[in-house]
Amino acid sequence: MSLIFRLAGAGNRLGPIGCQFMRHDKSGLISFVRPVTLKAQAAQPPKEEGHDERNMRLKRPQSPHLTIYAPQLTSMLSISHRFTGMALSAYVIALGIGAIVLPESIPDYIEKLECLEIGEVGISIIKFFLAFPLSYHFWNGIRHLLWDTGRFLTIKEVYITGYIMLTLAIATAIGLTMLCVPPEEEQREE
Template structure:
């Protein structure tokens, strides 16, 4: 295995600094080599040491030294690197919550109104389908069932409460549907406006349901 270019450059830089430091010490002490006095400036010393370290002979020596290093390799199968663990088991082991997860969110007005909008829409759908299928299957018309309810002799308050419960999904879904249509026009989308229109929508749904119940 050969040294990488990064490793070679790091080694060259190290030796360059070492040689430059030695030459600086020699220069400060004003030592003399036989018949030659060494007085070299810092830039000249660095250039000289750099040229020595970057010589092809030194590079070849480093590569030959690296080639002589023992290298051991181990063959590992793919099965050994992969754990037999499912996605849900991993999440459970790491303590990760699934998202979206209703139990980790604090109830808010916006989320509750959204859930109720879907719930009332589902109730209206089931009611319409029930009335339609009942009209096809039943051998009696609606007046027969009205007579049956009148035969129960319920009080006026009880009948009004039952009518309000039946009418509320229609009143709520209508009021909130208008609110959604206003959103589609780009209005009332700020946080304060979303909350204020939410409270106004709930009040409007009660009024509409009460009107339907009193009919």
């Protein structure tokens, strides 16, 4: 565009070729340039409307979301994998902050918890809920590593490995729960 204006301003300096090129009749380049006049107006403030109101005004359909899908094993295991990862991160953060801030060591707090006489079943339930995220995330991570090698990727194999992973995760969590027997019970058994 700037070239056109430079050529138009050059006028007779370009010689006979430039003058023919920039003629104002229908055969010249100037005939293609349309004069434009801009009129200044005050800016209009945007309408105060939300996302949904704007889409309804523009007659845009609402996109379907997760609520239209039936729960599937694959999606539930994926969501659970993320939640157990967040739980494990929360354990590490809580234990780290607790080690820095709390005046006593962690074994002292465990001893105080045992003194509450929650009972063997209560302590086992607490241990299970602490051990399950670790075992679930571990076994599902192994499953994902197997997928990275290109194995077990058909729908049937994905479901089979999902059920196997769930079984291993629950069994491992129960095993970890039963593995840690309080010292008082060990003395009673002897």
